[in-house]
Amino acid sequence: MKLTILLGSLRKGSFNAAIARALPGLAPSGVSFETLVPVNQLPFYDADIQAGGFPEAVTSLGRAIKVADGIVIVTPEYNYSVPGGLKNAIDWLSRLPDKPFAGKPVLIQTASTSLLGGARAQYHLRQTMVFLDAAVMNLPEVMVAQAQHKIDPATGELTDAPTREIIAKQLQNFVVFVRKFQAGAKLQA
Numbered sequence: 001m002k003l004t005i006l007l008g009s010l011r012k013g014s015f016n017a018a019i020a021r022a023l024p025g026l027a028p029s030g031v032s033f034e035t036l037v038p039v040n041q042l043p044f045y046d047a048d049i050q051a052g053g054f055p056e057a058v059t060s061l062g063r064a065i066k067v068a069d070g071i072v073i074v075t076p077e078y079n080y081s082v083p084g085g086l087k088n089a090i091d092w093l094s095r096l097p098d099k100p101f102a103g104k105p106v107l108i109q110t111a112s113t114s115l116l117g118g119a120r121a122q123y124h125l126r127q128t129m130v131f132l133d134a135a136v137m138n139l140p141e142v143m144v145a146q147a148q149h150k151i152d153p154a155t156g157e158l159t160d161a162p163t164r165e166i167i168a169k170q171l172q173n174f175v176v177f178v179r180k181f182q183a184g185a186k187l188q189a
Contacts, residue, residue, distance in 0.1 A: 001030060001031045001032070001069045001070070001175060001178060001179075002031075002032050002033075002034065002067075002068050002069050003023075003027075003031060003032070003033050003034075003068060003069060003070045003071070003072055003107075003174075003178075004033070004034045004035075004036055004064055004065060004068035004070070004071050004072070005020050005023065005033055005034065005035045005036065005071075005072050005073075005074060006036050006039075006065075006071055006072070006073045006074070006086070006089070007020050007035060007036070007038070007039070007074050007075070008039065008073065008074065008075025008076060008082060008083045008085065008086035008121075009074075009075060009076050009083065010038065010039070010040050010083075010085060013153070013156065014076070015076070015111040015112070015113075015144070015147035015148065015150075015151050016074045016075055016076050016109075016110070016111045017074075017156075018111075018147075018151045018156050018157065018158050019074050019109055019111050019144060019147075019158060019167070020035065020072075020074045021156070021157075021158075022157070022158040022164065022167065023072065023074075023167070023171065026164055026167050026168040026171055027168075027171045027175075028171065028172055028175050031171070031175060033072075034064065034068070036061055036064055036065070037057055037060065037061055037064075039083075039085035039086050039088065039089040040085050041057050042055065042057050042058060042061070042085075042088060042089055042092055043055055043057075044088055045088055045091040045092050045095075050095060054092070054095075054096065055092075058092045058093070058096070059096070061089065061092075061093060061100075062093055062096040062098065062100040063100075065093065065100035065101065065104065066098060066100040066104075068104070069105070069178050069182070070104065070105040070106065070107065070174060070177075070178040071101070071104055071105070071106045071107070071134075072106075072107045072108075072109065072174075073086075073106060073107070073108050073109070073125065074109045074110070074111070075108075075109075075110055075118070075121060075125065076110065076111065076112055076118060076121065077110060077112050077114070077116075077118035077119075077120055077121030077122075078121070080120040080121070080124075081120065081121055081124045082121050082124055082125050082128075083121075086125075087128075090128055090132070093132075094131070094132055099132070099133065101129065101132035101133065101134040102132065102133040102134070103133060103134075103135060103185065104134050104135065105134075105135050105137065105174070105177055105178045105181045106129055106134045106135065106136045106137070107136075107137050107170065107171075107174045107177075108122050108125055108126065108129075108136065108141075108142075109142040109143075109144070109167070109170070110122045110142070110143050110144065111143075111144035111147040112143075112144070112145065112147060113146060113147055113148050114145065114146075115145050115146065116143065116145060117143030117144050117145035117146075117147070118143050118144070119143050122141070122143060135181055137173065137174055137177045139173075140166065140169060140170050140173060141170075142166060142167055142170050144163055150163050
């Protein structure tokens with residue numbers, strides 16, 4: 001199973017990037033991950049740019065999402081919502097004619113220094129995914145609270161055992177979710 005990671009953080013020492021880097025080691029066997037182009041490599045969405053043709057970075061991102069079995073979005077929370085770079089990427093992707101998120105299984109993870117672990121960003125992102133017609137797995141949720149205490153600042157590694165355990169459980173459930181979704185899609189075809 002091929003899963004693709006869309007990372008909403010740009011910071012060099014990002015807690016969310018640490019979570020994303022930990023995913024291959026926490027996933028069930030047979031699952032591979034690809035990290036997509038950083039969201040800051042896309043131009044700001046502009047309908048005038050779109051009218052002249054989609055930038056290659058946008059179409060490339062859309063193709064990678066379209067061919068993946070599922071998408072894992074790992075993002076921080078900015079001002080009670082998703083970061084601007086991630087929102088911009090989603091705005092571009094939503095305008096592609098082949099609708100890469102439509103019918104695509106999506107998993108959302110957030111990490112934050114707050115006690116809520118990025119919950120508000122996650123809920124805003126879930127609302128956006130409704131418009132994109134994505135199939136978001138609801139439970140279990142992963143919202144890594146007080147991430148600064150769960151990631152080793154020297155190595156950038158996720159070291160907190162309970163957090164690693166819940167992420168591993170979520171990934172196991174996501175694999176089952178993706179397989180059920182794929183089986184249902186085959187029956188409808």
